[in-house]
Amino acid sequence: MPELPEVESIARRLTERLVGRCIASVEVRWAGAVDRPAVDAFVNKLSGQRVRAVQRRGKFVIIELDGRALLVHLRMAGRLLMCPATQPELLQDPYVRALFRLDDGSVLVFRDVRKFGRLYLVQDPAELVGQLGPEPLTDAFTPEALSACLRRKRQLKPLLLDQHVLAGLGNIYTDEALWAAQLHPLRSADSLSADEVARLHEAIRAVLRHAIDDGGTTLRDYRGCDGEPGEHQYALAVYGRRAQPCPRCGAAVERIVVGQRGTHLCPICQK
DNA sequence: CACAGCTCCTGGCAGC
DNA sequence: TGCTGCCAGGAGCTGT
Numbered sequence: 001m002p003e004l005p006e007v008e009s010i011a012r013r014l015t016e017r018l019v020g021r022c023i024a025s026v027e028v029r030w031a032g033a034v035d036r037p038a039v040d041a042f043v044n045k046l047s048g049q050r051v052r053a054v055q056r057r058g059k060f061v062i063i064e065l066d067g068r069a070l071l072v073h074l075r076m077a078g079r080l081l082m083c084p085a086t087q088p089e090l091l092q093d094p095y096v097r098a099l100f101r102l103d104d105g106s107v108l109v110f111r112d113v114r115k116f117g118r119l120y121l122v123q124d125p126a127e128l129v130g131q132l133g134p135e136p137l138t139d140a141f142t143p144e145a146l147s148a149c150l151r152r153k154r155q156l157k158p159l160l161l162d163q164h165v166l167a168g169l170g171n172i173y174t175d176e177a178l179w180a181a182q183l184h185p186l187r188s189a190d191s192l193s194a195d196e197v198a199r200l201h202e203a204i205r206a207v208l209r210h211a212i213d214d215g216g217t218t219l220r221d222y223r224g225c226d227g228e229p230g231e232h233q234y235a236l237a238v239y240g241r242r243a244q245p246c247p248r249c250g251a252a253v254e255r256i257v258v259g260q261r262g263t264h265l266c267p268i269c270q271k
Numbered sequence: 272c273a274c275a276g277c278t279c280c281t282g283g284c285a286g287c
Numbered sequence: 288t289g290c291t292g293c294c295a296g297g298a299g300c301t302g303t
Contacts, residue, residue, distance in 0.1 A: 001296065032279095059297080075297055076280085114280045116297070154273065163298075171296070220283090220295090260275075261296070 002074040003059060004136070004168030005211035006222050006230065010080055011056040013225045014108075017082050018051040018063065022103040033097040033110065035118040042121050046070065046100070057129040058167030064125075071120040071128055072110065077221040078117030083107040113221070132167040136204050143194075143201040150189040150197065157185035158259035160204075169204070172217055172239045175264045177203045179238045179246075184270045185258050210235060238264040 002010070026043045028034055034042045049065040056062065061080060063070040072080060083090040085105030090096070093111060098119060100108040110119060120128055133149060134141050149165050150156075159165055160174045169177070178185050180203035183196060192200065216222055216230030219240060223229060233240075237247050242255040246266035254267050 073297085076295080077282090112280095113282070114296090116280065152272085158274080161297085262294095 001076050001170050001172065002078065002216070002222055003170035003173050003211075004056075004208055005173070005214075005232070006216035007056050007059050007061055007074065007168075008212050009216045009230070010074075010225050011054050011061050014061065014063070014080065014082075015054040017106070017225070018054055018102075018108065020051065021106075022050045023047060023065075023100050024103050025101045026098070027101070028098045030097040030115065032115060033112065033117065033119055035120045037121060042119070045121060057125065057135070058132045058163055059170070060125075060129055062125050062129070068121060068123055069125045071122060071125060073118050073120075074112070075114075075116035075118070077114045078110065078112040079221075079223050079227075080225055081109040081111055081223070081227060082225045083109050129167075132163055133165045135167055136169070137208055141201075141205075143198045146201045146204070147194075147197045150192060152189055154189050155185065155258060156183060156187045156189050156192075157261070157263060159189045161259070161261070166204075168208070171261050171263075172219075172236070173204075173207050173211065175239045176207045176237055179248075179264075179266060179270060180207055182269050182271075185256075185263050185265060238266060240264065 023046050026046045028039050028043060031039045051063055051065060053064040059073060061072040081090060083106060090109055091107065095111050095113045096109050097112050098110040122128065134145055152159060157174055157178065160169050181200040183200060211217060211232045214230055214232035214235060215224060217232040218229035219233055238253050241253045241264060243252050246253055246269060249266060249268045251266055251268040253264055256263050
């Protein structure tokens with residue numbers, strides 16, 4: 001599942017490939033992929049637009065155009081792939097939901113097996129990202145900023161997964177950050193000491209940075225924009241490692257369910 | 272306000 | 288071998 005590190009990896013690559021390019025034409029193969037506006041308007045308004053920048057906010061890819069922005073949320077299994085003019089085979093893939101032909105003959109492809117991902121064409125990205133919590137990798141995200149996020153009587157893990165509280169964490173990196181900070185996912189968020197908040201702050205940032213350095217985590221579906229897998233799956237401490245040894249203490253990793261989500265933890269390290 | 276449950280969706284897999 | 292049915296999960300929504 002693409003979380004902050006995967007979306008960041010994609011946005012960086014797309015910056016190289018898309019900035020300065022013009023969208024020549026748009027083809028929507030599954031109308032449900034377009035959230036807004038209506039498909040006809042989506043296609044018409046995008047044609048002829050030039051890409052000015054590609055950004056990331058939370059788990060959204062933001063493709064900035066002239067006075068508009070194309071936002072993409074990949075959800076579970078979505079991919080944004082660059083299809084070179086010389087290798088059009090990808091365009092026959094049955095899971096391609098929309099494609100954007102560029103003025104150099106290459107094609108930006110939105111592929112999504114599970115049909116959870118969405119495309120949004122808006123005037124102002126704030127319409128979608130305005131309500132997101134802080135970005136964990138910015139300078140503004142201090143331990144005090146995290147502390148403000150945690151001032152609620154909610155279980156730690158569901159709170160960290162809430163994009164309105166903190167932007168970018170998904171199931172994998174939440175489990176990894178809680179393991180690194182040695183905090184139990186069921187702890188009440190407002191019960192953390194200043195020292196524990198500082199540990200969690202450092203853990204969140206370190207986990208995300210390492211994952212970006214590794215090009216993201218590929219457990220099953222994630223691919224970068226050239227179809228390449230990430231490498232961070234080999235560095236995971238607990239996620240998807242039920243019954244395997246905790247890298248810190250050697251105890252067997254447990255899997256429990258928290259807020260209807262599979263949750264991995266070390267029962268010895270995370271009290 | 273907190274949180275459980277449901278919805279969307281389909282490939283992959285366990286169980287029979 | 289082949290079928291059935293459950294599972295995963297981000298986010299928005301409803302119900303308690």
